[in-house]
Amino acid sequence: MFQSFALYTSRPGYRKMVHLLFWLVLLIVRLYLTLITFNVYSGLSFSIVFLLNLNSTLLIAAVFYLMTGPLWKLLQRRQYFYFTFYFFGLLCGYTLIEAVAEQALLRSCSGCLLSLQKGQPQYFALVQSGLINIVLKRLLSLGTPFGLLLTLSIPLCLKLAVNAWRSQLKALQLAKDNLELEFNFLKAQLNPHFLFNSMNNIYGLILQGNQERSAGLVARLSEMLRYMLYESNEAFMPLQSEIKLIQNYIELEKVRLNDTVVIVNIAVDSMTYEIPPLLLMPLVENAFKFSPDEPGARIHFFLDVADGRLRFTSDNVVDRRERVQQNGGIGLGNLKKRLEMYYPGKYWYEDNFADGVYNAILSIELT
Numbered sequence: 001m002f003q004s005f006a007l008y009t010s011r012p013g014y015r016k017m018v019h020l021l022f023w024l025v026l027l028i029v030r031l032y033l034t035l036i037t038f039n040v041y042s043g044l045s046f047s048i049v050f051l052l053n054l055n056s057t058l059l060i061a062a063v064f065y066l067m068t069g070p071l072w073k074l075l076q077r078r079q080y081f082y083f084t085f086y087f088f089g090l091l092c093g094y095t096l097i098e099a100v101a102e103q104a105l106l107r108s109c110s111g112c113l114l115s116l117q118k119g120q121p122q123y124f125a126l127v128q129s130g131l132i133n134i135v136l137k138r139l140l141s142l143g144t145p146f147g148l149l150l151t152l153s154i155p156l157c158l159k160l161a162v163n164a165w166r167s168q169l170k171a172l173q174l175a176k177d178n179l180e181l182e183f184n185f186l187k188a189q190l191n192p193h194f195l196f197n198s199m200n201n202i203y204g205l206i207l208q209g210n211q212e213r214s215a216g217l218v219a220r221l222s223e224m225l226r227y228m229l230y231e232s233n234e235a236f237m238p239l240q241s242e243i244k245l246i247q248n249y250i251e252l253e254k255v256r257l258n259d260t261v262v263i264v265n266i267a268v269d270s271m272t273y274e275i276p277p278l279l280l281m282p283l284v285e286n287a288f289k290f291s292p293d294e295p296g297a298r299i300h301f302f303l304d305v306a307d308g309r310l311r312f313t314s315d316n317v318v319d320r321r322e323r324v325q326q327n328g329g330i331g332l333g334n335l336k337k338r339l340e341m342y343y344p345g346k347y348w349y350e351d352n353f354a355d356g357v358y359n360a361i362l363s364i365e366l367t
Helices: 002-009 012-036 046-076 080-108 112-119 121-127 131-140 143-207 211-231 239-254 281-289 320-327 330-342
Strands: 261-268 298-306 309-317 347-354 357-365
Touching: 012 046, 012 143, 046 080, 046 143, 080 112, 080 121, 080 131, 080 143, 112 121, 121 131, 131 143, 143 211, 211 239, 239 261, 239 281, 239 298, 281 298, 281 309, 281 330, 281 357, 330 347
Parallel strands: 261 298
Antiparallel strands: 298 309, 309 357, 347 357
16 A cells, blocks of 8 residues: 555656645745734735745745755765855855845835835835845845745755655565565475475375375375465465465375374364465475484474464474574575564564474464
């Protein structure tokens, strides 16, 4: 949803409309405040007051776009001398153009100067004192710079906030893309390795004359690969499909085991839940990968889903020398990243290794 909104707001037409609306609102607010407050323009006609505020708003908009355009680039390049030089030049130019436009508008109105002379004699004297004098007084008194910066603080803060928001969205999208690439890499890595082992196991069954079991395993392998390659490309998949994937994987792995006991317990109160595809596969794969096929070895999986909470545990006998490899596995790292992306603050994961047994526990709030 946020990604779609970001793409929509980044369209040039939409952005222009928002900018135009902002400056229109600013013009209306400035005009309203000028009309209801006592100021140097009190007593002037509405049309002149409107034109004066329109001129001022247009100049402020021009300064804003120059500051967020060329001047901002200078600041990003750390060219502070040029930035300072052009900033003061922009300030002087703004003050000069505003004074010229103000004098032109006041002189175009036959009664405006007379109204100023009667109601605002000091401001009338300033207006009549000459253009250079007006510019110097407004700059040296800091009245124009402070007024301009105060007005610009609103759009500048808004722009900085929007830029920060967009940067955050880009960072999140980049993290998501990287995670998807890593996930696809794991899928590509799992498929050939698992396919090679499974085909060897099935080939062995065929040589033994066990046609019924080999045919069933071929069907499971076909269903599993079809799901992994073509059907698991959505962000979330039905829980039932993921359980079927795990069951197929376990049955195919059990073919190569002679002494290891594999126990699977699954209890689900509803199949309407959805989870990210292949989310639990790293835990299942690791249990078989690091479990030695020897007397006394066991692998136990427990999956329970009740009242919107998923609980998955796996424990298996493992060689102590494999402990470091498990901690540094790409699959488990990807699992934790995906959990943080899809279930932030809604999951709990813990693994431990004691007495030659590796145990992983995962709990997720699905709703």
